[in-house]
Amino acid sequence: MKIFNFHLMPYAHADLDAIKRLGTSWMTYPNSYYDPKKGADLYHEYLDQLEFADELGFDGVAVNEHHQTAYGMMPTPGVLAGALARRIKNGKLAILGRALPLVNNPLVIAEEFAVLDNLTRGRFIAGFVRGIGVEYHTMGMNPAESQARFNEAHDLIIQAWTRPGPFAFEGKYYKFKYVNPWPRPYQDPHPPIFTPSSGSLSTIRWSAQRRYTYCQTLAPIAAVAQTFKIYREEADKAGYQATPDQLAWSNAIYVAESDEKALRDVRPHLEAYANEFLTRNPTMMAPPGYTSVESIKRMRAIKGFIGQRSTAEDMIARGIVIVGSPNTVREKLAAYQDMAGFGISLTKTQFGTMPHKMVQENQIAIAKEVLPYFKDRLPQPVKAAAE
Amino acid sequence: MVAQPVVSHLDLCGTRVKVMRAGQGAPLLFLRGTDASDDWRPFLDDLASRFDVIVPEHPGFGGEARPDWLDRIADYSNYYLDVIDTLGLDHVHLVGHGMGGWIAAELASRTTQKLASLTLVDAQGLYVDGVETIDTFLRTEEESVRDLFQDEKLAATEIERRLTLETEDVRLNNQVVIAQTTWQPRGYDPHLRKWLHRIDIPTLIVWGENDRLLPQAYAREWGKLIPGARVEIIANCGHAPHIEKPADFVRLIEAFAKALRVAA
Numbered sequence: 001m002k003i004f005n006f007h008l009m010p011y012a013h014a015d016l017d018a019i020k021r022l023g024t025s026w027m028t029y030p031n032s033y034y035d036p037k038k039g040a041d042l043y044h045e046y047l048d049q050l051e052f053a054d055e056l057g058f059d060g061v062a063v064n065e066h067h068q069t070a071y072g073m074m075p076t077p078g079v080l081a082g083a084l085a086r087r088i089k090n091g092k093l094a095i096l097g098r099a100l101p102l103v104n105n106p107l108v109i110a111e112e113f114a115v116l117d118n119l120t121r122g123r124f125i126a127g128f129v130r131g132i133g134v135e136y137h138t139m140g141m142n143p144a145e146s147q148a149r150f151n152e153a154h155d156l157i158i159q160a161w162t163r164p165g166p167f168a169f170e171g172k173y174y175k176f177k178y179v180n181p182w183p184r185p186y187q188d189p190h191p192p193i194f195t196p197s198s199g200s201l202s203t204i205r206w207s208a209q210r211r212y213t214y215c216q217t218l219a220p221i222a223a224v225a226q227t228f229k230i231y232r233e234e235a236d237k238a239g240y241q242a243t244p245d246q247l248a249w250s251n252a253i254y255v256a257e258s259d260e261k262a263l264r265d266v267r268p269h270l271e272a273y274a275n276e277f278l279t280r281n282p283t284m285m286a287p288p289g290y291t292s293v294e295s296i297k298r299m300r301a302i303k304g305f306i307g308q309r310s311t312a313e314d315m316i317a318r319g320i321v322i323v324g325s326p327n328t329v330r331e332k333l334a335a336y337q338d339m340a341g342f343g344i345s346l347t348k349t350q351f352g353t354m355p356h357k358m359v360q361e362n363q364i365a366i367a368k369e370v371l372p373y374f375k376d377r378l379p380q381p382v383k384a385a386a387e
Numbered sequence: 388m389v390a391q392p393v394v395s396h397l398d399l400c401g402t403r404v405k406v407m408r409a410g411q412g413a414p415l416l417f418l419r420g421t422d423a424s425d426d427w428r429p430f431l432d433d434l435a436s437r438f439d440v441i442v443p444e445h446p447g448f449g450g451e452a453r454p455d456w457l458d459r460i461a462d463y464s465n466y467y468l469d470v471i472d473t474l475g476l477d478h479v480h481l482v483g484h485g486m487g488g489w490i491a492a493e494l495a496s497r498t499t500q501k502l503a504s505l506t507l508v509d510a511q512g513l514y515v516d517g518v519e520t521i522d523t524f525l526r527t528e529e530e531s532v533r534d535l536f537q538d539e540k541l542a543a544t545e546i547e548r549r550l551t552l553e554t555e556d557v558r559l560n561n562q563v564v565i566a567q568t569t570w571q572p573r574g575y576d577p578h579l580r581k582w583l584h585r586i587d588i589p590t591l592i593v594w595g596e597n598d599r600l601l602p603q604a605y606a607r608e609w610g611k612l613i614p615g616a617r618v619e620i621i622a623n624c625g626h627a628p629h630i631e632k633p634a635d636f637v638r639l640i641e642a643f644a645k646a647l648r649v650a651a
């Protein structure tokens with residue numbers, strides 16, 4: 001298993017009471033709550049953490065993109081990846097991912113990613129996403145065009161990386177007389193492509209057909225296993241067998257001396273992450289056309305669940321995160337790998353309000369107690385049916 | 388004397404649209420707003436006693452597939468020019484509410500050749516700086532219906548009537564088309580105002596005094612931009628005067644048409 005250190009870079013000093021009151025940490029949570037001095041310190045701490053992860057032997061580091069939210073301070077992940085590119089000496093550097101439909105000119109993403117691939121001498125991983133629903137509000141893009149723009153932007157970027165330029169591109173949304181980006185990607189034909197998603201069937205199929213690595217965002221492990229099973233079936237249909245390195249699970253891990261201490265340490269930070277930083281108004285999240293009519297109806301049906309607060313115990317029990325002693329964490333990660341069949345773990349070592357020192361201790365513990373045990377580990381066949 | 392509308396389907400431009408039609412007299416093409424899948428309402432009966440009332444559901448509405456050619460409101464305007472030609476209509480009284488008003492204004496800025504008059508009812512399509520409006524895309528369905536009316540009792544009745552399980556699929560699919568055409572910029576076209584001076588037919592602007600979606604300042608803006616337009620404000624009324632104050636609404640439309648005949 002490859003274990004990446006994945007960061008969301010939350011604004012850890014967010015006013016949690018204000019988020020509770022406003023019912024969102026996105027879009028309409030006023031940016032007057034952002035203190036640039038505190039924010040600057042956080043950026044440096046978070047970048048230090050990712051550089052530290054590389055020194056500790058994580059297989060890679062990853063950042064992502066979100067807009068107008070305390071949940072993550074990375075509206076321009078390329079800048080942060082650029083800051084890391086000369087310091088990450090060993091592992092991969094991944095942006096998981098950039099939201100293709102949110103820009104008017106996807107060639108800027110082709111260029112940005114190609115620069116990063118050159119800077120890292122071919123250790124860059126390119127993530128493509130649609131962005132989440134609320135971002136069609138914040139970026140002023142039409143959600144009804146989200147899927148079509150994503151597909152066309154993807155085609156444009158792949159062509160920009162692989163077709164000898166200059167050539168003309170005439171799409172519905174993007175039209176260029178000249179496509180001839182300098183630099184070309186370092187990797188041939190282009191960087192590996194990862195496609196993070198919350199589990200939409202069409203994305204899984206699309207990703208499997210192109211042999212892109214599918215990343216499942218925060219979800220209970222049973223749902224993750226189901227999603228990865230669908231990916232393998234789609235690969236079978238496409239006439240090949242998917243390998244574990246085509247499946248990545250996004251999680252959070254916290255290791256301490258004992259299960260009790262780990263839970264005690266992690267609770268406020270994990271619960272702030274799940275309950276405040278993730279808080280958003282459902283209408284804001286599901287703009288028409290971005291989310292299918294079927295999904296909206298499904299969300300309405302489970303309306304009762306929204307608004308219920310998650311507890312650390314619940315998130316641990318459902319296998320959304322792994323928290324505990326070294327032994328517990330190793331056992332669970334191995335069991336989850338066998339159950340779901342993934343070859344990549346995208347692991348947050350910081351979440352919510354967790355402070356710098358605690359993150360570093362967690363990183364050290366993971367590097368010492370977890371990484372060595374999983375170095376070349378592949379999913380093992382599970383005897384009994386998954387619970 | 389309730390006129391039963393005749394329901395037919397119009398196949399045009401590769402799309403199928405349900406059309407309700409009733410009454411006799413000069414043709415009155417009523418372009419509805421985002422509630423274009425609604426039933427035939429009493430005010431249409433009243434209009435049908437004076438006019439040949441034609442009410443299409445818009446392309447992509449009512450569970451029909453979104454046409455490939457539909458990207459923006461101007462596409463609807465061109466489509467309805469085709470509809471007028473196909474139905475062989477002339478001297479049409481074109482009336483549009485909300486999004487339908489935007490379609491109608493855009494259509495009339497292209498050509499008024501087949502039009503007798505234009506009536507815009509709480510119409511979208513313009514942007515007025517500094518006037519607070521409601522972002523309908525951040526409202527729940529219940530809030531969206533409530534936003535339409537000044538009378539809270541009426542709002543409650545309309546919520547019950549409109550938000551049924553049977554129509555949920557249609558409503559959700561309609562929302563996708565509404566987003567496709569009005570999301571960005573939100574509910575207006577910056578290019579429209581540049582050409583409204585071309586509208587050379589008698590124009591009536593009808594507005595609910597208490598419209599919260601598009602406050603009265605929008606009525607005045609339309610009045611300024613369309614040469615000779617008359618602005619009529621209906622008191623104690625929200626965004627949908629034809630539903631909230633049907634008698635006042637019908638009276639204004641009839642008086643406007645009558646004045647035209649006298650002038651002619």
